[in-house]
Amino acid sequence: MQRVFSGIQPTGVPTLGNYLGAIRNWVPMQDDHECIFCVVDLHALTVWQEPKGFGAQTREMAAALLACGLDPQKCTLFVQSHVHAHARLAWIFNCVARLGWLNRMTQFKDKAGKDREAVSSGLYVYPNLMAADIHAYHAVKVPVGDDQKQHLELANDIAQKFNHDYGVEFFPTITPLIQGVAARVMSLRDGTKKMSKSDASDASRINLTDTADEIAQKIRRAKTDPEPLPDHVSGLEDRPEARNLVGILAAITDSMPENVLREHGGKGFGAFKEVLTEALVAHLSPIREEMARLLQDHGALDAALRLGADRAAAIADPIVTEAERIVGFLPR
Ligand code: TRP
Numbered sequence: 001m002q003r004v005f006s007g008i009q010p011t012g013v014p015t016l017g018n019y020l021g022a023i024r025n026w027v028p029m030q031d032d033h034e035c036i037f038c039v040v041d042l043h044a045l046t047v048w049q050e051p052k053g054f055g056a057q058t059r060e061m062a063a064a065l066l067a068c069g070l071d072p073q074k075c076t077l078f079v080q081s082h083v084h085a086h087a088r089l090a091w092i093f094n095c096v097a098r099l100g101w102l103n104r105m106t107q108f109k110d111k112a113g114k115d116r117e118a119v120s121s122g123l124y125v126y127p128n129l130m131a132a133d134i135h136a137y138h139a140v141k142v143p144v145g146d147d148q149k150q151h152l153e154l155a156n157d158i159a160q161k162f163n164h165d166y167g168v169e170f171f172p173t174i175t176p177l178i179q180g181v182a183a184r185v186m187s188l189r190d191g192t193k194k195m196s197k198s199d200a201s202d203a204s205r206i207n208l209t210d211t212a213d214e215i216a217q218k219i220r221r222a223k224t225d226p227e228p229l230p231d232h233v234s235g236l237e238d239r240p241e242a243r244n245l246v247g248i249l250a251a252i253t254d255s256m257p258e259n260v261l262r263e264h265g266g267k268g269f270g271a272f273k274e275v276l277t278e279a280l281v282a283h284l285s286p287i288r289e290e291m292a293r294l295l296q297d298h299g300a301l302d303a304a305l306r307l308g309a310d311r312a313a314a315i316a317d318p319i320v321t322e323a324e325r326i327v328g329f330l331p332r
Contacts, residue, residue, distance in 0.1 A: 004033040005139035007040040007080065007130070010061040011049075012197035016206035016280070017185035019068060019287075020251045021145050025179055027069040029143065035075035036137055036312060037065065042080045042087065042129060046122040047111075060295065062305055064208050067290035076315075078308030080133070085316035089132035090125070092323055096162050097128050101154055107147065131155035135171045136316040143177040145184065147194075152176040166326050185248060188222040191240025209288055212281045219245075219277045224269040231265035233257050245269075249276050252283050 006026060008018065029035055039061045041054070049057075058079055070077055080086050102108065105127055112119045122129075130151050134142055135158075142152055152174060159171035187193040187204040195205045203218055210218070223241045230236060236243040236257070243257075249272075250260045264272050294301055325331065 001032065001034045002141055003137055003139045004029055004035045004141045004143065005038070005134045005137050006036075006143050007038040007043070007133055008061060008065070009044045010039050010041055010054075010058040011044050011047075012057065013207040013209050014061060014064045015185070015195050015197050015208065016248065016284070017195035018064075018197065019208060019284075020185050020248070021179055022143070023065060023068045023070075025143055026065075026075075030071060030074040033141065036139065036315070037070060037075055037077050038080050038133060038312070039065070039078070040080045040133065042090075043126060046120055046126050059298065059301060059305075060291075063291045063294040063301060064287075066294055066301075066304075067208070067287045072304050072308060076308050076311045077305070078312045079305055082305070082309035083312045083316055085136045085313065085320040086129065086132055089136045089316075089320045089323060090129040092327060093128040093132050093135075093158050093162075094125055096158050096165070097125075097131075097154065101157060102127065104150075105154070106150060127151045127154045128158065131158045134174055135159055136320050137312075138172055138319055139174065140172050141175050141177055143179060146178050149176055149178060162323075168326055170323065170326060185251075186240065186244040188218055188244075190223065191242075191244045206280065206284070208284060208291060210284070211288070212285060215280050215284065216277045219273050219280065222273070228268050229261060229265050229272055231261055233261060235261075242269075245272065245276060249279055252279050 006022070008014070008022060014023065026035065026037060039058055041058050044054075044058075062077065062079065065077060066072070102124060108124060108126070111123060130148075131154060134155055144152065156173055159173065162171055163169055185195045187195050187199060188206070189201055189204040193199075193204075197205065197207075199205060203221060206215055206218060222245065224245070225239055225242060227239070227242075229242065229246070230239075236246060246257050246260050246264075249255070249264075250257045253260075264275065
């Protein structure tokens, strides 16, 4: 079985965007791959995290992943900071990756904005840590959103340079599994912006913890345009909000936008939003309830994460120890 690695940051309550764009695609992979899924708290720390809530947020993300269908019997689920191999290999990769490579990373430019001098140096070397996450397991497949594609190319460049500089064939080439743009969920307030758990406006997103009433209210208030829905997907061009809502209904009902429009084309948004709300509530309520149940019993959840970390470390420690031997560190 091929080894798969992916990670998600515990920077807030997971959204419908995280669910449709990432988590939901991980679930079926558990059956035919050796899957390793990681709540990447080291990555989250690249921007300020309030220490009081950070641990709880990490636990909440783990609960969400389990509630969405990750199964500790079938995959390895753990917290990044619990497995020291990540930080050890990231340091080696900091010394392999070139500044010029990092300077090309568009996500850093976006996140740093005008304030380049004020962001943490962790944010800058974030892609090196991400490469370490994957290569510490010799994982070969990585499911991610298309915004992470450039980081995976960098991870391959790092592996190649390491192998070349040290004259080894140690780190394999990784294949990105880019989640379709169709699964890209946009903000409910602005159809050109990605739905984000860190957006200032809670009305811009559906959280996996939202109640049926909250979902109904957010969908009712979601930005639209005055036209009725088109009969065909070509009519969604230049209508980002309409396209987003149609895309969400298609994704949540395992359908395609063309099928949604065949059924609902010509309807006004009032009627369409009722259909959408009903589908979302039906799909998300069991997840919310399971998440609440898991969070009631920290003890069991934390024990599952410890077990996951033990399993992850058993794979990553020997690989990273070998990388340390290859670079020539004095063995302890
Ligand atoms: N950077 C990824 C994101 O924000 C999260 C991530 C961290 C990740 N390490 C990873 C994804 C390793 C895939 C593999 O979405």
